[in-house]
Amino acid sequence: MKFAKFILCSLGAVVFSLSAFAQQDKPLNIFLPKPHTDVGKPFMQVLQERKTTREFGPRIINEQTMGEILWAAVGINRPNGKRTIPTSRDSQDLDVYVLQQGGAYRYNPINHSLELVNPSILTYAAAKQEFVKQADAVLVYVSSNPEREVGGMHAGSAYQNVALYAANVGMNNVVLRMIDMDTLHKELHLPDNEYILAAQALGWPVKK
Numbered sequence: 098m099k100f101a102k103f104i105l106c107s108l109g110a111v112v113f114s115l116s117a118f119a120q121q122d123k124p125l126n127i128f129l130p131k132p133h134t135d136v137g138k139p140f141m142q143v144l145q146e147r148k149t150t151r152e153f154g155p156r157i158i159n160e161q162t163m164g165e166i167l168w169a170a171v172g173i174n175r176p177n178g179k180r181t182i183p184t185s186r187d188s189q190d191l192d193v194y195v196l197q198q199g200g201a202y203r204y205n206p207i208n209h210s211l212e213l214v215n216p217s218i219l220t221y222a223a224a225k226q227e228f229v230k231q232a233d234a235v236l237v238y239v240s241s242n243p244e245r246e247v248g249g250m251h252a253g254s255a256y257q258n259v260a261l262y263a264a265n266v267g268m269n270n271v272v273l274r275m276i277d278m279d280t281l282h283k284e285l286h287l288p289d290n291e292y293i294l295a296a297q298a299l300g301w302p303v304k305k
């Protein structure tokens with residue numbers, strides 16, 4: 098009898114740990130690989146190829162590429178901690194969130210890592226246009242700059258860097274203002290002083 102009880106308890110413990118594991122399948126932190134800064138097309142060719150393409154194939158964006166996209170957006174590019182984009186008074190107040198099937202993450206430029214903010218799939222809030230549903234990732238640009246026009250300038254620098262990175266590697270991108278900003282603000286748990294400026298859908302072309 099004691100033995101049967103022991104077996105039942107052990108089985109219960111295994112089932113409990115498996116279900117706990119299933120709920121925690123989204124990593125809280127993803128440490129991204131260092132960006133490769135010594136490869137790429139000639140800069141003038143990159144400018145020539147920068148464009149909006151509203152079409153995405155099924156290929157997944159891997160961690161190396163995602164790390165390079167985010168580093169291009171707001172990464173640290175010098176030992177003094179300054180960024181790939183200029184910011185007014187060096188305020189460094191633009192945050193980038195990534196919406197993917199794996200959930201919503203905030204990019205931490207200091208650790209070059211992603212931090213889970215919501216395990217739900219939030220791309221629906223960005224997908225007011227049908228093509229966005231095919232994108233592998235959607236970046237969301239969030240500012241806390243008290244002057245909204247300055248916040249907008251920072252976001253513009255970041256999405257242009259990402260668009261140029263996309264042209265460099267042959268990825269498709271679309272800057273988006275047609276998104277559900279209120280839902281995203283709530284689901285990303287943003288405080289009242291932070292506001293969303295734009296999003297950017299990203300994915301590989303249909304044939305690549």
Ligand SMILES: Cc1cc2nc3c(=O)[nH]c(=O)nc-3n(C[C@H](O)[C@H](O)[C@H](O)COP(=O)(O)O)c2cc1C
Pocket residue numbers: 147148149150151226271272273274275276295
């Ligand atoms: C601030 C901003 C907001 C945009 N919003 C959207 C959008 O919500 N949906 C969309 O399909 N394209 C959007 N675009 C993309 C523009 O339509 C696109 O850049 C324009 O048609 C010029 O095309 P090009 O980028 O290929 O030069 C946006 C672009 C910018 C800069």
